[in-house]
Amino acid sequence: VTIVQGPTISAGSQLIANTSYDGVANPCLLASGSIIAPGKIDTIKWVVNVKLNGNNGPFTKSLTVSGRTPAGVTITDVANDGINPDAAGSTPTVINFGTLPEALxxxxxxxxxxxxxxxxxxxxxxxxxxxxxxxxxxxxxxxxxxxxxxxxxxxxxxxxxxxxxxxxxxxxxxxxxxxxxxxxxxxxxxxxxxxxxxxxxxxxxxxxxxxxxxxxxxxxxxxxxxxxxxxxxxxxxxxxxxxxxxxxxxxxxxxxxxIDGFVADTVTVLGIAKAAQLDSIPNADDTYNLTYKFVIKNYSTRTLTRIQLRDSLAAVFADSSNFIIAAPPALSAGSTLKLNPDFNGRTNVTMLIADSSSLAPGAADTLELKLRVLTDKKQTAIFANSAYGSAR
CATH class of the missing domain: 2.60.40.1170 (Mu homology domain, subdomain B)
Incomplete structure (x- = not known):
């Protein structure tokens, strides 16, 4: 990396460019004596020439600015990507010399x-x-x-x-x-x-x-x-x-x-258990067969209505893993629950149609869900998952 043009300051600025800036031994863009008035926005520009040597990036970079108030207090801020200094956060600026896609x-x-x-x-x-x-x-x-x-x-x-x-x-x-x-x-x-x-x-x-x-x-x-x-x-x-x-x-x-601080005013009488069975031998396409079995039981002495079961599979199999639903979810024979045909574990995580789902006193129902899971993880991985139920 070589400096093509050293730091230059916007017209009328009270900032002073550091003419010795080289980005390595002398990384400060401004010289001592630089001042910025209240509410003032200044611009600093410099130009570098980069020899990639086969590495097209992406490269990330953040700047840090510091100043001293009239009371002698030093304040600092880490730059955020973009041209708005008021934006919250400190996202680094990304430079990618590779071919960017047309649309992303x-x-x-x-x-x-x-x-x-x-x-x-x-x-x-x-x-x-x-x-x-x-x-x-x-x-x-x-x-x-x-x-x-x-x-x-x-x-x-x-x-x-x-x-x-x-x-x-x-x-x-x-x-x-x-x-x-x-x-x-x-x-x-x-x-x-x-x-x-x-x-x-x-x-x-x-x-x-x-x-x-x-x-x-x-x-x-x-x-x-x-x-x-x-x-x-x-x-x-x-x-x-x-x-x-x-x-x-x-x-x-x-x-x-x-939503912290919420305390239900009744003790739940709905019980949910969830078991997982994973085939230890992968399929020909390197996916694994995974079966989840849910048991939902009414422990009360009255019929529970508006039964709902939620499971966000996308939150479990994220990053280097993926999944597909291998077969439609199935309920036990004679079930009084009704499946949600739009459940996909990603954008729709409700497994039942609550308005049409109920459980008699002491009754239990079973729901089975079959997945095929693909993971890029090279070592043994643990995927922890919970389902959430509700009833009225």
Whole structure:
């Protein structure tokens, strides 16, 4: 790496460029005596020449700025990717000299701590970050988030409101339920290359059943000029590409939503057991057969209705592992439960249709789920998983 042009400062700035900067022995871009006024934004620019020697990256880099207040207090900040110094976080800047794909989009979703309003009512805030990682501008962007699938029968969605950065136009019809799951008006929402835009969703919910832990993912869809689309499932946190490899599509961890402080006012009388049986010999395609067996029992003296069972398989087989449902889930003979045909363990984690599922006093039902699992892990791996049930 050689310096082609040393640090230069924007016109009218009180910053002083360090003419001895070389990025190695002398890594400071500014000289002593540099001043920045309150509310002032200054720009520093420098140019380097890089000889790759066959390594096209990606390369990641963060800068640290420090200053001293009139009171003598030293303050620091770590740079965040982009051109907005107010943005939260400290995501490194990624430089990739390889061939970027024509279209590549990423999304992250962060759940802020719930705010308790009353005994069972909470305010939830979700923050989405959408970034264009490709070489072309997106002429239409859509983000979908189905809150009803996430919360199922355990939570009532009382109200929803949206806001977004300039360049995105929120859909005022969004409710998070049914078909009204689009956060944006896609024909009015754009995302130029190497641009990041944010969306905030505020919702007030009321817990109706004794479940306070959930998982959720959103889907972003980008449309580019050749009338094609590309999508990405959200990953937890505030960075669509937390491993900084330039590819957000290999990051898709569900966002946990935990409502702390909620205590059910009744003792549960619904019991759930889950067993796993794994074939020790892989199939010809290197997948393994895995069978889950769930037993749901009513320990009360009355009929339980609106039975629901949730299992987020995507949260278990993440990163270097994947799965497919090898056969439709099956119930025991004479079951009074009804299967959800849309269950996929990823975007739809509810296994039953609650309105049509019940259990008589003392009755038990069995549900069997067969998967085929593929993993890139070279050593023995443990996958821990729990299912969550509810009833009324």
């Amino acid at each position: 989009i990423g999304i992250s979703k962060e759940a802020l701590p719930p705010v308790k309003v009353s005994d069972r009512t909470y305010d939830l805030t979700f923050k989405f970050k959408v970034k264009n990682y490709g070489r072309t501008d997106f002429t239409g962007v859509q983000v979908q988030d189905n809150l009803a699938v996430t919360f199922g029968d355990s939570v009532r969605i009382d109200s929803v409101s949206l806001s977004a950065d300039a360049g995105f136009v929120v859909d005022s019809n969004y409710t998070g339920r049914g078909t009204l799951i689009n956060l944006l008006v896609d024909t009015l929402s754009t995302l130029p290359k190497n641009t990041t835009r944010n969306i905030t969703v505020f919702t007030r919910v009321t817990i109706t059943e004794a479940i306070s832990s959930f998982e959720n993912q959103a889907l972003v869809i980008g449309k580019y000029p050749t009338n094609q689309t590309i999508d990405d499932l959200s990953t937890d946190g505030s960075d669509p590409d937390p491993d900084n490899n330039g590819n957000p599509r290999d990051n898709s961890i569900s966002t946990p939503i935990v």
